[in-house]
Amino acid sequence: MRGALPNLNRIEKEENTSSSPLSFVLIDDAGDVHRISRSNLLGNAAKCAGFLREEEIGYSQHVLLILPHSPELLYWIFGCFMAGAVPSVFSSPGGNESGAWERIRNAAVRIKAIGAVTKPESMHRLKSELKGTGCRVLPSGNEWLGMDVNAGRYVSELKIPGYVQITSGTTGKSKAVVLSGKAIDAYVYNMATGLKIRANDVVVNCLPLSHDFALFGGVLMPFSSNIPAVLISPSKWVRRPAVLLRMIHDYGGTISWLPNSGFVHCARFALDREMTGIDLSRLRVMINGAEPVLHSSNQLFLQRFSEYGLREEALASGYGMAENTLAATFTSLEKRASVIFVHGRKLATGGIAAVVPETNPDAVPVVSCGKPLRGTKIRIVNREGHPLPEGRVGEILIRSMSLFSEYAGDHALTEKALAGGWFHSGDLGFIMGNELFFAGRIKDLIIVGGRNIAPMELEKAAAEVSGVRPGQVVAFGVPDESIGTERVILICTVRKRDITGTGDDMVRMIRQHVARKTGVAIADVKLVRKGWIERTVNGKLARSKNREKYLSQMNRESTD
Amino acid sequence: MESKAAVQRKLKDFIQKDILRDPDYRIEPDEPLISGGLIDSFSIVQIAVFVEETFGVVIPDTELTVEEMDTLNQIAERVLSEKRR
Structure with missing residues (x-):
């Protein structure tokens, strides 16, 4: 599985050429466009790494990144990796979002973070929030930009040591999902293989980099596959959802994704006048993920954008979670995610997925989440943990090379979630024709717009x-x-x-x-x-x- | 030109009916809509589209923020100042 990340000789050679390929186009909150070449990214990341080393932060130590959607955030993510440190990305909270600050503090304690990087204007607040935790606050500003480092030294050490994804648990305490470098490498490789990434692919993402979909799908997968990614500010997209379609057109986007509610948001609020001249025909994969997929939302999206060249077969979906790095299943390429109609009441109360004709008054559509990714196994079990046959609803269990190692600071929860070597998702689903279908949750989790609450x-x-x-x-x-x-x-x-x-x-x-x-x-x-x-x-x-x-x-x- | 009260009333009716779906809820003119947890930030664009269609005013998207669009008063003032231009 190693080798998913670019090979080192190639990068060092790129450092010496002036025409380094474009890695990222980042559109910030104000709408300004930043083009970041590979050498620009790695050069600045090396400076961050040098700064961390000078602060004696290094191998396997945890660093929180509390930064706005900006090139700096990318530099720091890669800088942490180069220094051998394990980052966690947080959105930067506003001054009166007391809960968000509290979550950062709790995460710092839970994962024993040694450093937290933030904008100079947030340092004072962060320092007072992190008092007594042993976590130092570091400025993201000019200190590191002036660093004179031997970039090559750090670049040659680029491998991912790991990542900690903070996600909401059902108990009200957030969970710190620890992912090893090996799990991330495996995932990134499997995702790229599953998507059959080609040299002319372009990823367009508008989820926040604190979200696993954005970080692993929008940053690490494209980077390791040597294809560019467009990273749109999530708040910009929320305000003007047409920006996603515009960027897909402008940059020839071929792969993109949104949570189900994002499909609806785009379809309802991308205005005709903003859509003038947009051509979506290059888009070959549009993934509906991060929250339960609704047939009606897919239909709405397709109806709204087919006149702009959106192809039906581009509609894909998947199933996954932070504990598996990201997706565990994914629908076929070049074929629209299949939809089956099942008897609604039998599904809800009897735990049976009985296929009925679409015209049946009890018929409810269920969109396929596809087949397991390479190296991933899915099992549906009943309450006693016994495997169930096709068409029977039970808990979805996952076994894969990209499973998390532990919930930091919660041994008991880790043991329970990974009992028997399988991850117990707490979600309900069934298998039909080798494909996974989602059927609800056992856990009392609320998911709004891809955010677990x-x-x-x-x-x-x-x-x-x-x-x-x-x-x-x-x-x-x-x-x-x-x-x-x-x-x-x-x-x-x-x-x-x-x-x-x-x-x-x-x-x-x-x-x-x-x-x-x-x-x-x-x-x-x-x-x-x-x-x-x-x-x-x-x-x-x-x-x-x-x-x-x-x-x-x-x-x-x-x-x- | 419409009075501020008229603009506010139209905005209020729209938010109550189409976003909150609770026509009985009394929104105060200075009640924080988004930071107060009444509607989420995704609804800002819905308000912007309504403002555009109803008052013919396009609010630049750099100003479609929680800070600028958090109360009925703020939005109404925004609409009127754009109309005055």
């Missing part, structure tokens, strides 16, 4: 608001096809005397506090009296039961 995190934040009864709050997601993702619902038990008037002020306070702590917008906050919230026989919150109760009793109806 732990319900407990929201519940904890809501309970901090005065008047809300601690432990008597429940959060869950409700799928909404019109936005292609889940709407987050929060139900809070309150005392009558704590509410004034209609309760709007309290709802407002809860929303604002939860947003500050978690960055999550709540679509609907309901205030209820004691006893409304359903629990399991053991007294635990029964989130799915509460979801059903909400849908049947109070969805979009005014509070009692």
Whole structure:
């Protein structure tokens, strides 16, 4: 599996030529375009590596990168690798996003980070957040730019020592997923092979580099395959989704991806006037991933963009998670991801995927997640852990060369997740015709726009608001096809005397506090009296039961 | 030209009905919409498209940020200042 990264002699030769190939085109938040050649990237990364070494940060030590979407962020990622350090990328939080700062602090403690790199203007804040953790704050600014380093020395040492992906767990504590260099190499190689990467391919990505799809698919896979990648600022894309289509046109993009909700966002809000002259016919793979794939979202995307040359066979999908570096399965190339129609009730309650004609009133479409990538095995098991036959719904287990090594600082959770050498995904699925189909989650995880959100995190934040009864709050997601993702619902038990008037002020306070702590917008906050919230026989919150109760009793109806 | 109150009312109706899908929710003029967790940042473009179609005003996308578009007041003022140009 080694050798996925470029061979060293070639890079050093490139260093000596003035016409180094283009590695990345980065579009920053302001829309400015940065063209980064291979030698430019590696030269600057070597300076970062030199700076880290001078700070005595090196082999296998953990470094947090808290930087905006910028060329610097790329330099630091590669700089960490060159210095032998293990990075974790975080989006840079705004001043009042207290929850995001707290998550950075928790991650620093969990993974015993030794250094954190940030913009000079954020240093003061970060220093106070990291006080007592033993993690030093380092400036991303000019200190390293002036470094006089023997770039060749560091370039010749470029191999990936590992990466730590921070992801939301179901318990409300974020998980630090530790990936070895070997797992990443294996993944990058398998992804490139699976996509049959050719010399004229161009990747276009608009997810944040803190997301595994962007880092492994948008940065490391193209880099190691010697093809360019266009990295669009995620906030720019959110504001003007047509920028993705424009960049695919401008740079001849052949491979791109979005979470399911991104398909809907593009289809709904890429304006006709922004689409003038755009040709998408070079796009050969458009992956729907990072959250459950909806047939309706794929259809919407196809209908919207086929007049601009989008080919139906480009529509692909996959299934994966941070614990497997990224994708575990992927649909075939040059063929649209297949869709089957199954009996909805039998799927939901009986655990059976019974194929029915599309015209059957109970028919629900399920989009294939494809076949396992090279070297990956998928198994569907029942509650007792016994393998299930085709068409039966059970937990999806994964075994591959790109599985994570551990959850940093949580031995018990690691043991449980990797029991028997298989990763227990907590997701439900079934196999049909050798392809994997996703069928829901066992874990109470909410996924909004590709971001994993732990319900407990929201519940904890809501309970901090005065008047809300601690432990008597429940959060869950409700799928909404019109936005292609889940709407987050929060139900809070309150005392009558704590509410004034209609309760709007309290709802407002809860929303604002939860947003500050978690960055999550709540679509609907309901205030209820004691006893409304359903629990399991053991007294635990029964989130799915509460979801059903909400849908049947109070969805979009005014509070009692 | 439309009054600020009229612009605000149209914006409010749109956000309540089409984004929140809760016509009964009373949005205050200075209530933080995005930083207050009422709508997510993905909705900014939805508001921008509405503003463009309803008031014929194109807000430059560098200004489609949480800082600039967080309250009804801010958005209404933005619309009016663009119209005055």
